[in-house]
Amino acid sequence: MVIIRVEHVDKSFAGRHGNISIMQDISFDVADSDFVALVGPSGCGKSTMLRLIQGLDRPTSGKVEFRDKPVTSVVTGMAMVFQSFALCPWLTVSQNVAFGIEALGWAPDRIKAQVDRYVSVTGLDGFQEAYPRELSGGMRQRVGLARALAVEPSVLLMDEPFSALDPLTAESLREEILQLWRDPSLPPDAVILVSHNIEEAIQLADRIIVLSRRPAHVLADVHVDLPRPRDRKSSAFYDLTDRVYSLITEGGGPTTAPPVTNGATASQ
């Protein structure tokens, strides 16, 4: 079942020398139980795409649908994990996790139970009363994750969630996210991950949507069929990485016209 449908989305910003086109004619679907990664060169509008899906921003033309309803403003049912964590430094871990549920207008007991659940799911037990500044980057991102999961979104949006972490921390957090994803009792029906790290995308996602340089269009929609747990050193992993990498480097520079393979192209 399709949860999110992106249809012919264009986005441009007013710049100093007229409009700057960020993305042109982007279309793809995200179905139930999809773990989708958006990859592409930096500045190609991956994060903007995520914000269009969430309803934080509106496309210049085209449309985004969430469960068959057009997204016109911020939608409930989706939650975002931010690159810079975006936690409130004046709130404790518990209060930060409660941030989103409070806005849903739940009763205090229910909020507390929910907070407790997601604090322990994300491995934050014992840190409930700590402030973000007292935590390491990895722990802070766990708070960001707990805050997003606590509203029980059907789509979890992750905007470069590991970019601000050191490689070792990022690696262990990736493993844990995969474990949470495999747990059927936990919320998101689908995940959309924005990343500029191809290996990370292949390790985590089942589908990789490769975007071109600005103005972005979809270069390919690659299905990742590697068995889990995925071994980064396997030759299949390496071949796939190589393929995505060459798609990005060869495909659609700013001077090239949008290729004919516009739109979603299943290529495996």
Place this chain on the structure above:
Amino acid sequence: MAEGGTIRPDDPGSAAAGRGAPKTTPLPGAARAAALYIAIPVLATAFAVATVGLSFGNFASYLPTAAVDVFYSFLRMSAAYALSLGFALAYGYYAATHHTGERVMIPILDILQSIPILGFFPIALVVFASLTPGSWPGVNLASIFLIFTSMAWNMVFGIYESLKTLPEELREAAATFRLRGVLLFRRVLFPATINRLVYNSVLSWTAGWFFLVEAEIFSTNSNQVLPGIGSYLSFSASAHNTDAFLAGILVLVMVIAILDFVVWRPMGKWAERFRYDTSPSGDVELIATSDTPSRLGRVTAYVRRGVRTARTRITTPLVQVAAIATRPVVSSERRRSALSYIGMGTILVVGWLMLIAITVAVFDVFSAPILPGIRVQIEHLPLAMGASTLRVVAAYAICLAISLPLAIFLSRSERAARYGMPTVEVIASFPATALFPVIIFGLIPFISPEGAAVLMLMTGMLWYLFFNVLSGIRGLPPDLDEAGRSFGLKGWKRFTQIVLPGVFPALITGSITAFGGGWNTLIVAEYLSVNPHQTLNLFGIGQAIDIGYALPNHTGYPLMVAALLTLIATVVAINELIWKPLYRKAVEKYRYD
């Protein structure tokens, strides 16, 4: 004289300047001037100690009266602060969240905070007195209003800017989780402002004390005397009552110190958690490395922030203008700057002539019922403005000659910073206006009234300049200095090639705020008359405002209003035509990033 002795028993910090100045100053002339100003308080302190020792019982007997008066002053301060807080929250919040409101509200505030508030005090007195029955509530409301104007703008900017600088992702987080209304305010917006609000409150209280004391001193010119520490000090100094005066100073210092320890320090510590940057920042490192009480770190951090604030404050409303003005890039940078200076000068002269013309025209229309004597005085206003400007410029020059060497010294030597900074900080938080009576009634036998006026203006200007220059020097990238040293830049050359260009933007910001302080101090620095025998009376714009207010039967009100308008127009013109372009230039040319 005993009064001479009372001037500054609490001024040992200037001695630090004396130690520092000869060591590093590249301006021996300025150092001599600084040394001269330091020698007086040092001698005077010795005098004061001797006097107090001889008459302790007498001194103690004045403490209760002084305490009651300080209490009155404190009540006014609290009322004004409560008003400022409410106003700042409403205004700052609205301006930061409503685009259309912002476009009008921020430029208005920009003008409001650049005009000399104190000039409005006489008018506020007249207005509030006419609004309320009897003189007592009117006078008090006027003084609370005055203190409010010295506190509020700074707090509004604090709230406005902390809301505007809220990180984009946090804003988005609040949006994705659909926080709205009260919840958004309680969880995100209000906490985001707390840190700046506390810092700016400390500054507002310092400014508030300064203006409160000045307003109370001013009120002794008339029969509507404000009971409070300012009038108390003014009366005791004019009566040459050293014990009473010292008792007043002591109680005031104690109240300020207690407030600092009991309220502001704990508040500042608590407010730390509302700072947005969760990673250890430069400010924290500064505290750690300099090994000084955390207050120093906070003050320097504050000052740095203040500079940033002033920078955005100055540049923001001008961004569009600047963008338009700089768009057509002329090939020769130098020719452009020369042209712009000529253009600026022309605009300045034309503006000034127009100002005089408008003043004269308006005056001619409205002056028919005005007494001939006052007409003559109004015609002299441009000249009076010139005289006052000269005084402010003189005081500025001396302040610069003190600030620059002192700041260089305090930023170079670790030990000097450790002991010197807290001292300077304590002195800076004491309202220098409390010493005005003693400057006027105690020092004038020894220095000319002109000298006394300049001295008073200096107290209103020095700290703005000093703290800004200091933050500028501290902000110099160390590797730049090291690069300079590795190429053998030393002494005067190092000063002109590295230090001066580096501190230039901060120097301009400091100059703007220092001049603001100077204009505000004029009101008391040029005229004070507690009784007919002892009068400070210097030809100038401040005197015109004061005399206009003090003349019997409201005959002087036209003079007062005309003088005030002249002052405001001049100050706004100077800010817009000199300081802001200069600041833009400084930032364009000397910025490190």
